[in-house]
Amino acid sequence: MTAPTKTRRAKKSAPYLAQLDPRELVAHPTNLRTKLGDLTELRASIAASGVLQALTVVPEDGGMRIVAGHRRAAAAAEAIEAGEWPDGTPTTVPCLVRPDMEGLAPSQVVAMLIENDQRADLTESERANGYAQLELFGLDVAEIARRTGRTQVHVKSALKLKTLGDVATEAADSGKLTLEDVAALEEFEDDPKAMERILKGVESGWGVRHRVQEEKRKREDKSATETLTEELTAAGVRVFKKPKDWPWNCQMAKVEDLVDADDQPLDVEALKTVEGFGAVIEGSYGNMRAVIVCEDPEAHGYKRTKWTQYKSPAAKVAEELKKREAEERRQKLADAGEVRRRFLVEKWGSAKAAKALLVDAMRAAVVMPGFFDRCEEEMVAALAGGDPRDGQTAGIDRLNRLLVARFVAAHEVNTATVAAGRYSNREHLVLPWLDRLVAEGYELSEAEQGWHAELVEEEAERQRAMEEEDAEAALEYDDAEGYVDDAEGVRPIEDVHLPEGDVEPAAEPDADAEPEEAEPEAEVDPCPEADLDAAEPDAKGDE
Structure with missing residues (x-):
């Protein structure tokens, strides 16, 4: 066995470097990373080149306890035991010995949190366990945040994750639940069934937010019902359960x-x-x-x-069921609409992001200006980052952003109108708009997915009807209206195309006529395609 080799040491409590046998190092009893994972590649790398970055260890109980570097130590020990260590090379790894951390359990946990987060991220539950250990050592949220370089909101959410149960923990560790979503789930921690309904089968944070919105609505309805029941009972009114x-x-x-x-x-x-x-x-x-x-x-x-x-209930049960399902779907689509609006603001609610829709917004303003009439001013303000009425004094960048905000808000009003079952003369715009949102990363709720499938089917039927109508109209033309008969049936007369620009052919020049004075050439626009992004920023600082 190769004896440890100390390379530099200062004061008794000062950190120093030493070469130590990895097989003699002791794993930390509260190691945050619960699984070391596959060490095959790391072992091969260490066997070939050694450990290039020192482990962090603390003198404890007569030995050296690992604070940072558990995977490196384990991989090096495996390489030594497997005979893969280079011949003639000491079977040691570089270690930064920290006597100053001896007996300071909170400092050791903080070091593990920081070191692991700088490498492969800890899972949310591993990070939460680390914060919980620090709490047991008497550190409050503010101190934990200060020592780990995290925000207090982050630390609070991570600690809250430990109280939400295994379903929430598994969703967080798999990346389906963010710590931001954990804060929204806090109000359901006393209702395991609601928590299970929210997290069951979701694939992303947007799926969680859809479910949270639905459960909030149900909880509000239940609370209002309980309040009314108490008031009616106190007044001597019998309260019936609503019939099926x-x-x-x-x-x-x-x-x-x-x-x-x-x-x-x-x-x-x-x-x-x-x-x-x-x-x-x-x-x-x-x-x-x-x-x-x-x-x-x-x-x-x-x-x-x-x-x-x-x-006559038997004959109309099916119709009533359909009505109830439609109303339930409208409610779920309304829930989804709240989440969808937040997505729109997050996606295009900045000056930089709005530029991606500028050309489409301009085209809509020219082709169908009335489309912008029904957009909600509140949503326009959220997308534009300010008062939508300041267009009178805005510069070009601000005007562009306001135009995009109105374009997005108009699409949302149109989509919400159709989702609610009300008439819209621009219903055909809903399907391509939803497709665009999905392409941009939005996850349709279950209700929206069903609605989207119906819209796809309706559009296909509309296209078939148009094709049939065109085919029938084509057969009604007689010879004088553009068709002639030939031996094989009806063939169209080819149209005569004018020269480009639809100009009349020039007349032959008269040899005896005096030449006309040449017309001055039209001025050429020096900036036919001006770069709108290069305009001077307006006074409100839109960027």
Whole structure:
């Protein structure tokens, strides 16, 4: 065995370099990296060239404990044991010995965090475990952030990850959940089922954000329902569970939609506490309301004033189911719309990013100026980074960015309008817009994926209809309208093309005519294709 060789040493507590046998080094008991991974390539490299970067070790319990370099030490030890170490070369590796860290467990953990993050990143759970160890040593979030060079928000999110359970930890380690998303999941840590619904099957942070938005809406609806239930119960009103086929295909009916035998409306306030009457809570997105209902209107001799399927439910169950699914899809598309708007601002909400859409925005402004009329000013402001009304005094760069912001906002309004099931004369723009977002990195929600498939099918059907219409119209032309018959059927008459520029052919010159005075040549635009990006920045500093 080769004895350790010290190469430089100063004070007793000062760090110094030493050559140590890697087989005698002791792994740190709280090593953050739980898996060393495949050491084959590293072992071959060390056997050929040695360890080029010193390990960091601390004198502990009569030996040397590794703080940084566990993989290098393990690979070197394997190479020695396998007989791969070069002949005549000491079986040692360079080590930076840190007596100043002896007995200072927090400093050792901080060193491991920093050293590993400068190499292959730790997993989120490994990093969280390191922060948790530092907490146990009495360091608060601010001190951990200071020592590791991270932000306090980052440290808080990493520590919070440890409380969210195995499903969240696995998603974070696989890269499907960022620490930014961890903060959004914090409000669901008391609801494991909601957490599982959010994280199940997602492929990226955008998928998590879609699910979070849906769960937030459900939680808001549940909270509003509980509040209304308490208020109604305190007032002596019985609260019914909303029937499965409410309100158009069930026995129960709203009192406001009933009349008595004399066709007189009923007194809702007088009946709400009477036996056989009560309330049902309906609505969504926090807009919950209580409606007073009668359990069995026909038994009381009341007549319904609103259309109902109650008398023939079997024949119309399928239609009602379709309506409910459509409403649920609209709600999910509305949830997705909130996430999609954030994507648009992140993607094109800077002056540099907006340039990528400038030509398309200009073309839309020329070809269909009315498209910009319905864009939301709030979204324009978010995309343009300021008041959209400052175009009166803006320079060229600012105007370009405002134009792109209105272009994107107009597309989003058009997309949201069609998603909500409302009419838009530019519905055909939705499919290519969604395709563009996907190409730019946006992940469609489950509801958007289904909607996108329908749009693709509708577009294909529209194209087929247009082709059939064109074919039928072509067959209706007679000989005088552009077609002649030949032996093989109908063939089109070829059009006569004018010279380029649609100019009339020049007349033959008259030999006896006096020459006309030449017209002065038109001035040539010195900058036919000016570089808009080279314009002077405006006073507001758009860049």
